[in-house]
Amino acid sequence: MNDSFSTRDTLDVNGTSYAYASLAKLGERFDLKRLPYSMKILLENLLRNEDGANVTAKEIEAVAQWDAKKEPDTEIAFTPARVVLQDFTGVPCVVDLAAMRDAMKNLGGDPELINPLSPAELVIDHSVQVDKFGSESAIDENVKIEFERNQERYSFLRWGQKALDNFKVVPPRTGIVHQVNLEHLARVVMGQKIDGQLWAYPDTVFGTDSHTTMINGLGVLGWGVGGIEAEAAMLGQPSSMLIPQVVGFKLTGKLPEGATATDLVLTVTQMLRKHGVVGKFVEFFGEGLAHLPLADRATIANMAPEYGATCGIFPVDAEALNYMRLSGRSDDQIALVEAYAKAQGLWHDANTPHAEFTATLELDMGEVKPSMAGPKRPQDRVLLTDVKKNYNDVVGPLTASRKPKNGDAERFANEGGDTAVGNPASAMTEGSVTIEKDGKHFELKDGAVVIAAITSCTNTSNPAVMLGAGLVAKKAAAKGLTAKPWVKPSLGPGSKVVTDYLEVTGLMKELEKVGFYLVGYGCTTCIGNSGPLPAEISQGINQGDLAVASVLSGNRNFEGRVHPEVKMNYLASPPLVVAYALAGTLDIELDKDPIGQDQDGNDVFLKDIWPTNKEISDLIASSVTAEMFTKSYADVFKGDERWNAIQSPDGKQYAWDDASTYIKNPPYFEGMTMEVEKVEDIHGARCLGLFGDSITTDHISPAGAIKKDSPAGRYLMERGVQPAQFNSYGSRRGNDDVMVRGTFANIRIKNQMLDGVEGGYTKHVPSGEQMAMYDAAMKYKEENTPLIVLAGKEYGTGSSRDWAAKGTLLLGVKAVIAESFERIHRSNLVGMGVLPLQFKDGDSAKSLGLTGTETFEITGLDDANAKEAKVVAKGDNGEKTFTVRVMLLTPKERDFYRHGGILQYVLRDLAAKKKAA
Template sequence: MEHTAYDPFNARVVTTFEGQRVVYYRLSALQGLRSSPLDRLPYAIKILLESVLRQVDGHQITVDDVGRLANWNPQNPESLGEIPFKPARVVLQDFTGVPAVVDLATMRDYVAQAGHDPSQINPLIPVDLVIDHSVQVDAFGTPSAMTVNIDKEFERNNERYRLLKWAQGAFRNFRAIPPDTGIVHQVNLEYLASVVASVEGSDGRVLFPDSVVGTDSHTTMINGLGVLGWGVGGIEAEANMLGQPLYFVTPAVVGFKMTGTLKEGVTATDLALTVTNILRAHGVVGKFVEFFGPGVAQMGLADRATVANMAPEYGATMGYFPVDEETLLYLKQTGRDPQHVRLVEWYLKEQGLFRTAQSADPEYSEVIELDLSTVDASLAGPKRPQDRVNLSAMPKAFEDALAADTAQRGFGLSAADRQKQVPVQWEDGSQEILSQGAVVIAAITSCTNTSNPHVMIGAGLLAKKAVQRGLKVPRYVKTSLAPGSRVVTEYLRAAGLLSYLSSLGFEVVGYGCTTCIGNSGPLPNPVAQAISSNDMTVAAVLSGNRNFEGRVHPLVKANYLASPPLVVAYALAGTMRIDWSRDPLGQDREGRDVFLKDIWPSNTEIHEALAQALKPELFSQQYAQIYQANPLWNQLPEMQGDIYQWDAASTYIQKPPFFENMESPGSVIENARILALFGDSVTTDHISPAGNIALNSPAGRYLQEHGVEPKDFNSYGSRRGNHEVMMRGTFANIRIRNAMVPGTEGGFTQFIPTGDVLPIYDAAMRYQEAQTPLVVFAGKEYGTGSSRDWAAKGTKLLGVKAVIAQSFERIHRSNLVGMGVLPLQFAPGESWQSLGIKGDEQVTITLPHDLAPGAAVTVQLTSPDGTVKTFTTTARLDTPVDVEYYYNNGILQTVLNQIQ
């Protein structure tokens, strides 16, 4: 919304562009507030500054907010306090989008019951939901695979999709992009993002930089296009939609200077994994990273997007590439309107937001440098995306991982076990040998890489050369190709490469996240049986961004991220235990050894294929029909009305109880019990898994009690519209380890009053019956990973009042606050281990009466023998708004309180 009556900085400009009347708010009007030139501000800070300048209203965004941000100081930015940020738009994917719609529908019920107009609960800014997380790789390796998978997807998700179709009609400013169109971040990059946005004003179109927040952490991919954006929790996104600013502490900006160019044979994936390794080790949580230097000018847009996509893996709020000539070229290549491309260039140059070779480097909080020519081919794994391994070092690294203890992220196999081999007995009587380290999943998947034509064409060319030499993929390898948009299929087809990928089993299985989100589907029964019966340590290689434990497949313990060409190469090898420098992939038809170097495509070959196949018309044609392209979506019945008609029998969609208790949590959490003691790097996958629902888990039992057969369980991600499933799935990851029950793996704890070892959900319910509050203790980087709001929602519904950790990942900390759960941080050097906490203590947490951001909070522990121990923590309520949200029991309760 434009506030034309309030322009305290005299920044509003009315002019024309190519005969069209336009309005913008000039950043140069703020130069007088600064002692140094405005153009020395990082580009990302200037875009934030334009946002507060344009939307200053004296209430949610004040003149003081503008002045403080205009004086951004690279050395001490946090001293400026919090920034209110209202993005131009919101993007959702369906795993997080469904619960967001459920929450909005529940809020409409609450408002209607209070006698108010339910349509007050309505997005005030554009919201695009892309349905991309639900397709699963059930069928693979056959031409009919995609049809089978899409049919199953609609069978499983009919209720969820009908809810989303209702939302499309019930809410203004809300669009749903149908299933099997593409992955949200790739669709955002190729179609939704405008780089410069506009709204109708009183005397012309008001122009401003495009910006976005999304309910998926990899929203940062759009930073490669010069669009400010990052992932937030679904709770924060809902508040944004309803007109609440996003508040966050003014960030430091780390400048990442790139020089040189990538070597022959080194891909953008290798660069992204290298950057992730460097920045995660350096420490950039809560900071912006901005890329600059002559090396950036050499990078194509898709390569930039690949690096930006991985910002959650390196821990930054975002990894930003300012707009330059390459951005304009990409807009043209993807079929954007030529006049709009000219407008982007004109407006951003007017505002000093367009980077050229002559632009002065901004002043950054600190600078890291990387010579691109030093980047080598690499993978990351076997359990974390930041654990990069040079391709040449993989043989030793994998052997070390097999032998290393699980505490060192290894697999703890004895020398004898490391040599174990077992047969895979196929139904036709044939047999294969499965060794430790066998690759059983090879997936070209995820927006990180399928958005990048260079690596996708590279995979196709490698497949072509392999087929021409007569190489084949072992039968025990489950292969899949899940493009991030339909454009990818078309340019692979135009380049004549799709058929070669198909020949190796890389058939298109659908358009969605698939294996990267954990929707890898079942392994063939003979393979699954060989693994589970013999406790084999096998591997997946995927071109994704996440490889946390238990995410890809419950039977696959080792998971490696790699470029699409390397995915094909490892599929052909069938094992991680290959030394590419001396071991052949196989033999050709003449019996001659074929090595990886023999079939690896050159950059020249890739560029020639791209020039032949990649045309703007492909993008224009595919996106022209984006909302009507899926006939199964078009056939879904449409529900009408402002109020959603809940179905009490549904196991997918249920009305959550978040607004039943609107009382303040008070200032004392008294005599709480400890639910779990976790170590370092507990991810949101550990806290709220997205993948398989185990048969005998609390969630599995619930579904069976409600008439759902195990074959129809679907995944936790698809059940996020039902709080009954999701609270039972909280802390239910099969690989999570709770030190209160040593020697166990999975979501178990000790119910202290009786000593029983129970699933965490069952123990939490016993505590709730006794009206006993709960506390969770954890180590460093608690909540790493996806922006998964159910990791906070489930924690809340289990009765957890506080989480005490050594450090928190940014999004999860915000989500905890957004649900009214108190995040507390140990003092430096302290941990639950150093304090000797065993798990059987009672915990009392006392908040100061004048609770302020970052306040000291006293925690008292009482042991069973009566011994009392006290220590001091820091409240990770980082802003005054965080404090307000906490005392209101969450963000959405705050919004409802304002409506009444």
């Protein structure tokens, strides 16, 4: 390693000497006190990894002299200290590593060079579904089903744990990756040997899930990346990025009575989304930090993807050390963190000078009010007092296509209404269906809350809102209230620590009394693993074409994500989730109307069962202990008897099973040689899909249930898999044949090439035939026709899903032309060899009159060196020519694209080094 600025120094901590790259020494040449906390971490990363090639003195100077107001234009190479994975995105990562071992052998290299070079830890948290609920046995039944469904995947992961160095797996029934990372895996400061010398440096992390940012709450810089970027990081490749702008967010005051961390984060999300922070770092500071527990910080950091930032980071301070003690970190580790942070100017207290920021926002937390977000975007905050109005505003359009019945049409016509257009508020006065369930009859209506889920790392890591939910349940149960019979309530914590303190306080039993039983340790409803609704409820919804809702303590509520039969999804704090389960409807002013009646028939209001802040804080102080964390994580990688009974193959190369419908050798490296071909222009392309704004990776990437009449369902049935054994798309991410058939197949996606059609369909232009996306793509492939996608603004927002890019590639899409891209998805497209192109300002498919029926020529790519390209679209309405920006933003990205993707680049690089050696 180079040391152009002579910053190498040693730090003594309790008798142990650490080498480190001293920012204080660099500060003798540059004014570093003005740098934000996150920028100092980037600077240290460059100092420590300076090699004269990927990192040079020029890049170090650029960060040291960072201009807060300057638009990003300087590339740096960032090397994370470690990688965390969840199983949905982690399984395809391990599949790719196994495939790379085979490809390495074919290229004449050593397969065992394919290993994580930095710590890689995978947490199995995305596979448990809420199949069973409402009983004490629900968790055991769900885990049993989980293991039966995922036997092949888990066997494969156990192979990876044995065959790959520096790779660990946290087994099922343990927790959610981000909560496990926060409570146990994060080091805050690394103490690692490098070339035989013990070094101290900041813990930084890439994660294969966008909510990796949760760890920012503990002062650890990290963010979500695609699986392909994570694989490259594991293989020792630095990640190219532009020096970011940093938006400061000043917090003052403290939360008022009745407001929760969830209300705070929804407020912050709305403010930052309105300001615009896509591609930027957000850094929190101010005197309000003194009143913000670590768990609340983690809640805010968790939702950085929702407000659009790369990260949302808090500094290391006394509260961070308190949390490390509480969560059972060793005294030596805590001493290292404190000493290192203070030596490097990374410590925050009342005397810390304010940094310079690109822009600054400010929030007095005392002004935060109870809120929810919905019905389909996390940034759409709604005050609790306005939820009923919001519901009434959205339910009309959702039921507009419903036909009047039972004389409504005639009555509506007599009132002067237009039955052809329909007015659901009048024509559908009923909007309800009579249901019989468990021997009881009730009305299921529009606005019914059919799913109430305490779920997601965002909130289940926070004792204040979890204990708050328990107290709401306790007070409600004492008055005889319980969840309405049409509600599916569930409790899915992010770690066993949560159930420990709920049990110690007796609140687990109280939650059970109102219907919230433990269903599993995992993401569950937040990622769409909500499981089936009871048959009677499902039939009622479909019979009445009802617009029903879910209320969940999650971070995502995009269309079609939570459950295909649920049209409205609202994010809320766990206490509010319980309250809405009791009320059973959105058609209520929860702050004014009674949510039920007690044993004596008296109205019960939300204020009657809502706990005070002091009740909650006293309970936290008396019940949440370090011993709980120590016990829960004592054997975190060991697993239970089910996990350890799984058989897995041996050998350094994986023995692929051609009959497997879960794990398959992907085609990315077929025919690959050491030669890199020149990038060619794109000729004669057709449009696979024409989309509007805010197409998310949830729309693109296969997720949720597999329908039997879909291309993926037909594929599975042809191989003897019955619908009952389909499992979910997420569980089959290790099989490209399944996944490519589900790409762009979301039930809510709208391809504007088709008039008013929802779902994964397109038009095969030459024949004029409407067909499934996959079927059309394969027909185009037979015709040797390359494909493009046209889209609007914010293309690819949503979870960090590599399959949104992988599936796009495997469908034959060569380029995506959008008005703007989400950061991770654009990067993932490049990483898979798909060209991202951006319309010039003011241009769009609509303004240019594009219909998707044209043929497209994309020229002037100049072997991926061009900043702009020319597009000619020829159709029935003539010829249109326009210029687009080539969104290959760094030299390294241009290299990746030339090689056909980042994995091919890494393979050739490692194979070349082996041959040279």
